[in-house]
Structures are given as structure tokens and as C-alpha cells.
Amino acid sequence: MSDEHRDTPHWRRWLLKPAVLPLARAFVVLVCLSLVATDAWLIWKARGVQLRDAQIETSNLASALARQAADSLKKADTVLLDLVERLQVDGTGPAQLQRLNGLMRQHVFGQAELHGLFAYDRDGNWLVTSFGTIPEGANNADREYFIFHRSHPDDHGPHIGPPIRSRTNNQWIIPVSRRLEDAQGNFAGVALATLSIGYFQQFYGTFDIRDKGTINLALNDGTVLVRKPFLESTIGSSIANGPVFKSLLPQSPVGSSMHVSILDGVERLFSYRQIQGYPLVVIAGLAKEDVLADWRADTARQLVVISLLASLLGLLGFYLVRLIKQGQKAEAELLATRDALRSFNQRLEKQALEDELTRLANRRRFIRALDDEFARASRYQRPLALVLLDVDYFKQYNDIYGHSAGDACLRAVAKAIRGGQKRPADLAVRYGGEEFCLLLPETDAAGALQVAEQVRAAVEAQAIVHAGCPWLRLSLSAGVHVLTPQVGDGPEMLVKGADKALYAAKAAGRDRVMLFDQSVEQLIG
Numbered sequence: 246m247s248d249e250h251r252d253t254p255h256w257r258r259w260l261l262k263p264a265v266l267p268l269a270r271a272f273v274v275l276v277c278l279s280l281v282a283t284d285a286w287l288i289w290k291a292r293g294v295q296l297r298d299a300q301i302e303t304s305n306l307a308s309a310l311a312r313q314a315a316d317s318l319k320k321a322d323t324v325l326l327d328l329v330e331r332l333q334v335d336g337t338g339p340a341q342l343q344r345l346n347g348l349m350r351q352h353v354f355g356q357a358e359l360h361g362l363f364a365y366d367r368d369g370n371w372l373v374t375s376f377g378t379i380p381e382g383a384n385n386a387d388r389e390y391f392i393f394h395r396s397h398p399d400d401h402g403p404h405i406g407p408p409i410r411s412r413t414n415n416q417w418i419i420p421v422s423r424r425l426e427d428a429q430g431n432f433a434g435v436a437l438a439t440l441s442i443g444y445f446q447q448f449y450g451t452f453d454i455r456d457k458g459t460i461n462l463a464l465n466d467g468t469v470l471v472r473k474p475f476l477e478s479t480i481g482s483s484i485a486n487g488p489v490f491k492s493l494l495p496q497s498p499v500g501s502s503m504h505v506s507i508l509d510g511v512e513r514l515f516s517y518r519q520i521q522g523y524p525l526v527v528i529a530g531l532a533k534e535d536v537l538a539d540w541r542a543d544t545a546r547q548l549v550v551i552s553l554l555a556s557l558l559g560l561l562g563f564y565l566v567r568l569i570k571q572g573q574k575a576e577a578e579l580l581a582t583r584d585a586l587r588s589f590n591q592r593l594e595k596q597a598l599e600d601e602l603t604r605l606a607n608r609r610r611f612i613r614a615l616d617d618e619f620a621r622a623s624r625y626q627r628p629l630a631l632v633l634l635d636v637d638y639f640k641q642y643n644d645i646y647g648h649s650a651g652d653a654c655l656r657a658v659a660k661a662i663r664g665g666q667k668r669p670a671d672l673a674v675r676y677g678g679e680e681f682c683l684l685l686p687e688t689d690a691a692g693a694l695q696v697a698e699q700v701r702a703a704v705e706a707q708a709i710v711h712a713g714c715p716w717l718r719l720s721l722s723a724g725v726h727v728l729t730p731q732v733g734d735g736p737e738m739l740v741k742g743a744d745k746a747l748y749a750a751k752a753a754g755r756d757r758v759m760l761f762d763q764s765v766e767q768l769i770g
Contacts, residue, residue: 266569269566291543303529314527321440322403325423325437328423329424332434358444360441362439364434364435365434369385388409390406419439454531455536457532458530463528468481494517602652616736618670622730623731631725635751637722641711657707658704698758700721700723701758704720721756724761
């Protein structure tokens with residue numbers, strides 16, 4: 246692992262990764278979207294709850310209205326049964342009809358839903374009425390209920406006909422009738438109880454169905470008897486083509502459905518219930534717009550709040566992302582500065598330990614390496630060799646060719662000496678001026694002489710012209726000293742021996758390599 250990774254904390258290394266910023270942005274977006282999505286899910290769930298509550302409300306309303314309608318019809322039918330029995334048993338004499346008239350008045354007075362009670366003979370002429378006075382020439386043979394009973398001899402139950410206007414007071418009424426028969430079972434007329442549509446309108450008015458809700462009381466064939474809100478044009482109209490009568494009612498006597506009304510085009514949640522024992526259906530509907538009005542208002546407020554929260558969260562998140570980006574930039578700049586300083590220090594250190602002209606190690610580095618290698622050689626009792634080299638007649642070269650050429654000459658010589666570094670531990674050094682050396686750890690005399698001779702030959706092979714030299718080319722003299730350190734020895738002994746060998750090589754005529762030994766010691770001494 247590099248120094249940079251060792252020096253940088255783990256979390257800072259993670260923040261410096263290129264993928265962090267996209268991940269951070271994605272995280273902020275994901276959190277905001279999650280917040281909005283969760284709120285949208287809750288809003289949609291609240292909508293479903295609102296619709297379910299409305300369905301329960303309309304279903305309960307339809308059930309209550311069906312019960313009320315059934316009770317009203319049962320009361321009217323009970324009165325009719327009594328009326329039919331009295332007419333068929335007591336007869337239709339003047340005394341009997343007068344007595345019956347008083348009873349009919351009591352029934353109508355005691356039941357608010359009853360509009361009136363009537364009896365007609367086989368030809369439709371009025372026999373008796375709760376209103377008392379019979380209009381002159383009054384005949385109801387043309388009414389739907391009269392025609393029905395006359396043409397259905399086997400139907401002895403109550404018959405509920407479509408809504409009509411009363412010929413007595415012109416009010417809208419619902420006719421509930423039964424067939425009258427003589428002793429032989431022949432058609433003898435009709436007994437009629439009329440229910441006041443106004444009564445049902447007043448009763449339906451007590452229910453809160455909001456702005457666009459509706460209540461319908463209709464026959465099984467879809468004929469509207471009563472409707473809230475009251476529109477006279479809807480009385481007697483048909484809703485048989487609506488979904489309730491067309492598809493739902495044939496499958497189940499009770500149910501709910503969301504659909505558009507065929508009367509006014511308003512979409513409503515309808516609940517219907519067929520009245521048991523009577524051919525009537527009650528339909529209660531709440532407009533979808535009314536049902537969801539509170540939900541829409543709450544949703545609007547909630548959306549404003551969640552939008553503000555998501556916006557603030559997004560702004561804060563991207564602000565933090567921006568801070569991370571700035572931190573990354575600052576961190577990168579700091580690391581770049583650190584690396585630049587480290588590189589600069591390394592260059593300074595290299596320059597401090599490297600000769601600027603030749604790019605070989607300088608004398609300071611040589612002294613460090615010599616101390617380290619001498620200590621290692623002493624510890625492991627291994628040979629350490631030093632080759633000291635000197636350019637022959639270099640002063641004359643400078644005088645003849647100038648200092649620039651002299652510098653070039655030294656660089657060429659350094660190149661040849663650098664070739665003497667065969668192993669990583671070997672060190673080529675510019676010792677000073679035109680003097681160079683090679684420090685060769687774990688190298689015996691034969692190996693050191695071979696390396697020194699190779700360097701000398703390499704300079705010779707360069708054939709650098711030197712008019713101030715007897716052989717008219719540049720040459721090197723080298724002294725070699727190999728030492729296996731003993732107790733009391735020091736690095737300076739290695740240098741002194743190599744220096745004496747170099748001196749001997751120069752004294753012997755230059756352009757040669759000499760090994761420090763006893764003979765050289767005697768020659769110098």
C-alpha cells in the first residue's frame with residue numbers, strides 16, 4: 246500500500262472516490278422520491294378509505310329508506326285489505342258506503358303517508374272516497390291500475406302503479422291497489438290507496454346527501470316514483486337503461502356501484518336495495534365529487550406541505566453534496582500539494598545526494614553508503630571493494646577545449662562508470678572534480694579488477710580526442726582496494742587503500758588499473 250493510502254483515513258479515502266458524488270446525488274433524489282411516493286401512497290389509501298366510508302353510508306341509507314318504504318306500503322296495503330273485505334262482505338249499499346267513508350277518513354287522517362282511499366265499481370265509476378264528495382261523472386276506468394286488475398284475474402296481491410296526478414287535488418301520488426270481486430269471483434272493481442309523493446319528498450329531505458347526492462324510489466321496471474332533489478320532469482321517467490337495472494339488479498337485490506347517472510350525467514356512488522315483498526327499488530347515491538371533496542382539500546394541503554419538505558430536503562441534500570464536492574476538491578488539492586511537496590523534497594534529497602553534472606551519486610551519498618556497506622561487510626564478514634578512478638590529464642583537457650567541453654567529457658566518463666553498476670547495491674560516485682569511484686559490496690579482488698578494467702576499456706572505446714595526452718585520447722587510471730573488515734578497521738582504510746592504488750597506477754604511467762596490495766604499499770611508502 247502506498248504512503249498516501251496509509252496516511253489518509255478510511256472515511257476520507259471513501260469520500261475521495263469518484264463514485265461518491267453520483268451516489269450522494271442519487272441518495273438525495275431517492276430520499277425525496279421515497280418521501281413523495283410514501284405520501285402519495287398514503288393519500289391514495291385515504292381516498293380508498295373515503296370511498297369505502299361513502300359506500301357504507303349509501304348502503305345504510307338505502308337500507309333505512311327501503312325499510313321506511315316497506316312500512317308505508319304495508320300500512321297502505323293493510324288498509325286496502327280491510328277496505329276490500331268490507332266492500333266484498335258488507336256490499337256497496339248507501340249505508341255501508343257511508344259507514345266506510347267515515348272509516349276511510351280515519352285511516353287517511355291517522356297515516357301521514359296516505360293521500361287518499363278510493364273504491365271503483367266494475368266500470369270505473371267512483372263508489373266511495375276518503376275525500377267525501379264524488380265528482381260528477383268521475384270515472385277511473387282509464388287508469389293503469391284499473392286496466393291491470395281488470396285484465397289480471399289471477400293476481401290478488403297489491404299492485405303498485407306508476408306515479409300519476411290525483412284527479413281530486415292534482416297532487417303527485419303513487420297508486421297502491423287491489424282487485425274487488427263478486428261472490429262468483431268476477432271482477433267487481435278496484436280498491437285504491439294513494440301514497441303522497443310529497444310525503445316521501447319531505448321525508449327524503451331530512452337526509453344529508455350533500456350537494457349532488459340523490460335518492461330514488463323506483464318500480465322494478467325502472468320507472469321513477471320519487472326523486473331527491475325533486476324535479477317534476479323526472480317523476481315517471483325511466484332509468485331502466487342504467488347499470489343498476491340493466492346489470493346489477495338481475496344479479497343481486499342489494500349492491501353498490503360507481504357510475505354516471507343517466508338522468509343528469511353526474512358520477513355517483515350508488516347503493517341500491519330491492520324492497521322485499523314489493524316491486525320497488527330504493528337507490529341512494531352520493532356524488533363522487535362530494536365524497537372526495539374533503540379528501541381533495543386535505544390532499545391539496547398535504548401536497549403543499551410535502552412539496553415544501555421535499556424541496557427543503559432536496560436543497561439541504563444537494564447543499565451537503567456540494568460541501569462534499571468542495572471537500573473532495575480541497576482534499577484533492579491538499580493531496581496534490583502534499584505529493585508536490587513530497588516530490589519536491591525527493592528531488593531536493595536526490596539533488597543533495599546526486600551530482601548535478603553527471604547524475605551520479607555525490608560524495609555525501611557515497612559516505613552514507615560506505616558506512617552502511619562497511620558495517621554490513623563487517624557483520625557478515627564479506628568482502629567490500631572500492632574502485633577509485635581519475636581522468637588522466639584532465640586539467641590539460643580543460644585548458645585545450647574549455648570548461649564546457651570538460652563538462653561534456655565528465656558526463657561521457659560518468660556514463661562509462663555507470664555501466665560498472667552491475668547490481669542494485671553497486672554505487673557509482675563522482676568523488677570530486679575528475680575523480681570517480683565505484684563501491685562494490687560482496688566483491689572480491691578479481692571481480693573488482695574486472696569491473697574497473699571494463700570501465701577503463703569503455704572510456705577507451707569512446708575514443709574521445711585529447712591532444713594534451715601522450716596517446717591523444719581520453720583515458721582513466723584506477724585504483725582498487727578490497728577489504729574484509731576486521732575488528733578495529735574503519736571505512737577510511739578502504740578509501741586510503743584505493744587512493745594509494747590509484748596513485749600507483751598514475752605513477753606507473755596512467756591508463757591502467759592497479760590493485761592495492763603489499764607491493765603497492767611498499768611502492769608508495
